[in-house]
Amino acid sequence: MRVKNFEARNMSEAMQKVRNELGGDAIILSSYSLADKVFLTAGIDEKTDFDFNNDNQIKQVDVKAHFDETELREALEYHDLQENVKGRILASCREISRTNPEISSHKILEIALDNLFGxxxxxxxxxxxxxxxxxxxxxxxxxxxxxxxxxxxxxxxxxxxxxxxxxxxxxxxxxxxxxxxxxxxxxxxxxxxxxxxxxxxxxxxxxxxxxxxxxxxxxxxxxxxxxxxxxxxxxxxxxxxxxxxxxxxxxxxxxxxxxxxxxxxxxxxxxxxxxxxxxxxxxxxxxxxxxxxxxxxxxxxxxxxxxxxxxxxxxxx
Ligand SMILES: Nc1nc2c(ncn2[C@@H]2O[C@H](COP(=O)(O)OP(=O)(O)OP(=O)(O)O)[C@@H](O)[C@H]2O)c(=O)[nH]1
Ligand SMILES: [Mg+2]
Structure with missing residues (x-):
């Protein structure tokens, strides 16, 4: 994450500065007012996708060349999904892997989730x-x-x-x-x-x-x-x-x-x-x-x- 400090006369001006420098996807990390000034720290995540872990210990997903149903089933079991949802995700992944045998388990799951969820x-x-x-x-x-x-x-x-x-x-x-x-x-x-x-x-x-x-x-x-x-x-x-x-x-x-x-x-x-x-x-x-x-x-x-x-x-x- 790229982090930057800003100082302005008011919150609107501070937000404008953040927008100009870091763009609309920046997040405010902290802010406080002191002696008629607003001090603000903002950051922008330079990764393309967001990871929900806040602990900065993001593990890389192992990208496999083939669909590994056992691995996916175990993962879905860990997450404690309702049986019918689990069944639908597995069936969709199976179908995608049948027609696209060359793509990774991770990509297959991604496509299945796109098909099944909004x-x-x-x-x-x-x-x-x-x-x-x-x-x-x-x-x-x-x-x-x-x-x-x-x-x-x-x-x-x-x-x-x-x-x-x-x-x-x-x-x-x-x-x-x-x-x-x-x-x-x-x-x-x-x-x-x-x-x-x-x-x-x-x-x-x-x-x-x-x-x-x-x-x-x-x-x-x-x-x-x-x-x-x-x-x-x-x-x-x-x-x-x-x-x-x-x-x-x-x-x-x-x-x-x-x-x-x-x-x-x-x-x-x-x-x-x-x-x-x-x-x-x-x-x-x-x-x-x-x-x-x-x-x-x-x-x-x-x-x-x-x-x-x-x-x-x-x-x-
Ligand atoms: N750890 C964590 N705490 C959260 C999250 N979202 C909200 N909280 C905390 O949960 C508590 C309740 O959040 P509120 O936003 O007040 O919930 P609310 O639905 O408006 O509550 P009511 O108006 O009382 O019904 C607060 O202490 C928040 O700080 C979150 O994503 N993670
Ligand atoms: Mg409330």
Whole structure:
């Protein structure tokens, strides 16, 4: 990673400097204000693909000349995938290797994952309204802060909207973050107000990031808390899911969010998780597309893109 320090009069100017020098894919590693100045350290990963390991000990994947089914089966078993997902991945790999016997196991898995899963990078879609949903503490607000940082680097005019009135002080952290980023922050209690704001914004925005209260999807009255927002607002609905959750609980919970219109998956706490069976099983079962992954608690550490290459690497390492 190439790392550089920046000094500016305010956060906007600092972000502009980062963008100019390191480009829109840079991540903010740390920032602080001192005597009317903002000091910021940013970095850019010069590898082409992202590795979810944060320990800088990225192992090279052994690229074999032929498809090794036993190795792949063992890897999928380690990751604790649901039987049917495992079966589909193995069948797809077998088929790809039959028609392309010369390519490596790693490449075969990559193609199979591309065929079986959807990948839709979070800032690449057409819908400029994104709603983050999930269970309490699943990482919604943190993910919004990270996406907001990325959007700022890409010069997108962003607004953060909270609908979370579930507990006192629920919005303090997000509001403080929006302040640092110099991004407008609004809090609305009801779906109609959010709808009107998006329809008739006071100024033009390229991106609306909507936070929702964490809910227990197994309790109907909790689901009813966010249902009006989900129904009223046409947007990309993103589920934040703790990657370390028990697979069956995660599947049942995700299905309820899918019924509310969620189509995208943003696994969180990938840094604390070695097995990605829950994440793959949920994406497969609910037909969610991966939009990014959260790989640490720090806002600065950003979001990792998820694609078939990074997933294949995680599975085979
Ligand atoms: N290690 C790690 N911690 C994370 C990650 N994402 C979020 N966290 C931490 O998880 C905790 C909860 O994150 P929040 O973003 O507040 O979760 P939330 O879904 O907004 O929570 P509620 O609004 O209370 O429902 C915080 O302490 C975060 O710092 C991650 O990818 N890795
Ligand atoms: Mg929150």
């Amino acid at each position: 990948f839709s990078p979070i800032l690449s879609g057409n819908n400029k309204v994104k709603m983050f949903m999930g269970t309490p503490g699943s990482g919604k607000s943190t993910a919004i802060a990270k996406v907001g940082t990325k959007a700022k680097l890409k010069n997108l005019r962003t607004v953060i909207i909270s609908t979370d009135h579930s507990k006192a002080g629920a919005n303090k952290q997000l509001e403080a973050f929006a302040d640092i980023l110099e991004v407008p922050f609004h809090f609305f209690k009801d779906a109609r107000s959010v709808f009107d704001f998006i329809r008739y914004p006071p100024v033009e925005f390229d991106l609306f990031l909507i936070d929702t209260p964490g809910i227990n999807p197994f309790i109907e009255r909790e689901v009813e808390k966010i249902m009006p927002f989900a129904e009223a607002i046409k947007c990309d609905k993103i589920l934040t899911l703790d990657a370390g959750r028990n697979v069956l609980d995660a599947l049942e919970s995700a299905e309820i969010f899918a019924d509310m219109g969620v189509r995208f998956l943003l696994p969180t706490r990938m840094d604390l998780t070695r097995r990605i069976g829950t994440v793959l099983s949920v994406a497969d079962y609910c037909k969610f597309s991966f939009c990014a992954a959260s790989i640490g608690s720090s806002i600065a550490s950003g979001l990792a893109p998820v694609d078939s290459k990074s997933l294949a690497k995680l599975i085979l390492e």
